[in-house]
Amino acid sequence: xxxxIVIIGAGQxxxxxVQSLRSEGFKGAITMVGDEDYPxxxxxxxxxxxxxxxxxRPRLFLKPDSFYAEAGCExxxxxxxKAIHRADxxxxxxxxxxxxxxxLLLATGARVRKLKCPGADLPGIHYxxxxxxxxxxxxxxxxxxxxxxxxxxxxxxxxxxxxxxxGLDVTVFEAMDxxxxxxxxxxxxxxxxxxxxxxxVKLKLNTGVEGFEGGAKVERIxxxxxxxxxxxxxxxxxxIPCQExxxxxxxxxxxxxxxDQNARTSDPHIWSAxxxxxxxxxxxxxxxLECVQNAIDQAKHAALSMTGKPKTYSEVPxxxxxxYDLKLQIAGLARPTDRLVQRGEPASxxxxxxxxxxxxxxxxxxxxxxxxxxxxxxxxxxxxxxxAETLADTAIPMKQMG
Amino acid sequence: xxPQKYKVTYIEDTGKxxxxxxxxxxxxxxxxxxxxxxxxxxxxxxxxxxxTCQVYVAPEWQDKLxxxxxxxxxxxxxxxxxxxxxxxxxxxRMSPALDGIVLNLPKSQH
Numbered sequence: 010x011x012x013x014i015v016i017i018g019a020g021q022x023x024x025x026x027v028q029s030l031r032s033e034g035f036k037g038a039i040t041m042v043g044d045e046d047y048p049x050x051x052x053x054x055x056x057x058x059x060x061x062x063x064x065x066r067p068r069l070f071l072k073p074d075s076f077y078a079e080a081g082c083e084x085x086x087x088x089x090x091k092a093i094h095r096a097d098x099x100x101x102x103x104x105x106x107x108x109x110x111x112x113l114l115l116a117t118g119a120r121v122r123k124l125k126c127p128g129a130d131l132p133g134i135h136y137x138x139x140x141x142x143x144x145x146x147x148x149x150x151x152x153x154x155x156x157x158x159x160x161x162x163x164x165x166x167x168x169x170x171x172x173x174x175x176g177l178d179v180t181v182f183e184a185m186d187x188x189x190x191x192x193x194x195x196x197x198x199x200x201x202x203x204x205x206x207x208x209x210v211k212l213k214l215n216t217g218v219e220g221f222e223g224g225a226k227v228e229r230i231x232x233x234x235x236x237x238x239x240x241x242x243x244x245x246x247x248x249i250p251c252q253e254x255x256x257x258x259x260x261x262x263x264x265x266x267x268x269d270q271n272a273r274t275s276d277p278h279i280w281s282a283x284x285x286x287x288x289x290x291x292x293x294x295x296x297x298l299e300c301v302q303n304a305i306d307q308a309k310h311a312a313l314s315m316t317g318k319p320k321t322y323s324e325v326p327x328x329x330x331x332x333y334d335l336k337l338q339i340a341g342l343a344r345p346t347d348r349l350v351q352r353g354e355p356a357s358x359x360x361x362x363x364x365x366x367x368x369x370x371x372x373x374x375x376x377x378x379x380x381x382x383x384x385x386x387x388x389x390x391x392x393x394x395x396x397a398e399t400l401a402d403t404a405i406p407m408k409q410m411g
Numbered sequence: 412x413x414p415q416k417y418k419v420t421y422i423e424d425t426g427k428x429x430x431x432x433x434x435x436x437x438x439x440x441x442x443x444x445x446x447x448x449x450x451x452x453x454x455x456x457x458x459x460x461x462x463t464c465q466v467y468v469a470p471e472w473q474d475k476l477x478x479x480x481x482x483x484x485x486x487x488x489x490x491x492x493x494x495x496x497x498x499x500x501x502x503x504r505m506s507p508a509l510d511g512i513v514l515n516l517p518k519s520q521h
Binding site: 051053054068071072073075076079301302305327329331336338377379380383384387408411 | 437441444445446447454455456458459460461462482485486488489
């Protein structure tokens with residue numbers, strides 16, 4: 010009898026799994042459960058072109074609806090899973106239905122981390138993760154409005170860039186001493202700080218948020234011992250993996266659903282992929298990756314393993330961010346102890362920072378510099394040893410180094 | 412008013428041909444994905460970040476396309492199996508001038 014696969018979570022990883030299961034020859038039934046009202050869609054444009062209004066909603070969807078029908082995947086939207094009964098191999102939905110599975114994929118993603126300070130539940134405080142979130146923000150995102158952005162990470166800064174472009178009065182509050190501190194080198198942080206200030210964005214670094222005040226909606230933000238007026242607040246302070254179902258079912262979870270290099274959890278019938286997972290990275294470290302690359306690649310590896318063709322997941326992580334006309338592309342995972350090598354001048358708005366670890370390229374951050382990004386990514390995958398002087402020498406084309 | 416749609420023919424490496432309609436303003440990558448044309452991965456969703464939406468443009472259509480941007484040009488430099496006719500389909504927007512365009516797809520995008 011053909012097997013039955015259930016996927017919980019209808020995001021990028023879930024969609025990729027459906028596609029890969031079919032391309033790997035899986036013939037059984039597939040059911041995908043998603044708690045949002047929409048079929049799987051791209052999240053990256055939400056804080057960029059979609060918020061700007063230059064990218065309409067139908068373009069967000071990863072596949073047309075006919076894809077799921079043609080792939081023989083039953084899509085249960087606006088539907089939540091309540092529990093996994095591992096002994097019976099069933100998933101219980103909140104509406105009481107039971108879905109039997111032979112193999113289960115948890116692609117539950119992550120949810121936004123919420124602020125817990127006084128006033129944090131006032132209307133007018135927005136988060137950004139879903140289409141519904143952006144539609145809610147969009148309604149008030151108007152020229153002349155004062156927006157206070159809490160968190161100077163990717164989401165906060167992408168919204169800041171769109172806000173500046175749309176004529177909002179933008180202030181970013183960041184608790185750390187530099188922007189995108191978790192994601193990029195100090196050089197990049199400094200460069201992006203200057204770009205945002207040039208666009209009129211006010212940056213408040215080393216400024217933790219203490220609370221919000223207002224009546225019917227938020228009117229003021231208290232941060233760093235001062236009070237600032239605000240019409241809108243957008244909070245982007247990271248995400249938390251959605252692991253409750255897995256945890257309640259007794260699967261190993263440590264700030265993420267623990268999976269092996271085939272995306273398999275501690276239960277041999279259950280796999281997991283995407284933002285919700287924690288896995289051993291290619292350098293042997295325990296990591297949780299929140300990115301499109303991991304959603305796609307881990308889902309592909311889950312599908313390979315589920316169809317009996319396991320392959321070790323060791324792809325180089327990659328990320329991107331669009332702010333103004335700057336395309337930031339990052340490959341690999343940096344460490345604070347890496348030796349940093351700059352190639353090109355930030356003033357030219359086209360440069361890269363390479364991270365060398367024991368002489369080997371471990372990560373690259375490229376701003377408007379596709380060759381540095383692409384060759385850098387290849388070098389990371391190959392564990393290539395390159396002299397710092399060579400990398401820094403813009404007279405030597407990247408292509409010659411690859 | 413819904414946007415005007417124009418015809419695009421995507422030809423797979425195997426020779427299988429797909430003629431579909433793509434809305435004006437949409438990218439030729441989106442046109443392929445929307446119509447389930449296999450052979451265009453578009454991992455990054457059109458951000459010109461992954462070079463997995465390469466197409467080969469039929470000779471008679473090459474001059475009708477807007478010139479390659481710098482980013483596209485350099486991404487293509489490092490994509491597999493490129494030819495002089497290679498373009499990234501996420502960077503080409505559908506327009507009346509491209510009605511009927513023919514695109515060949517590479518064997519693999521990786």
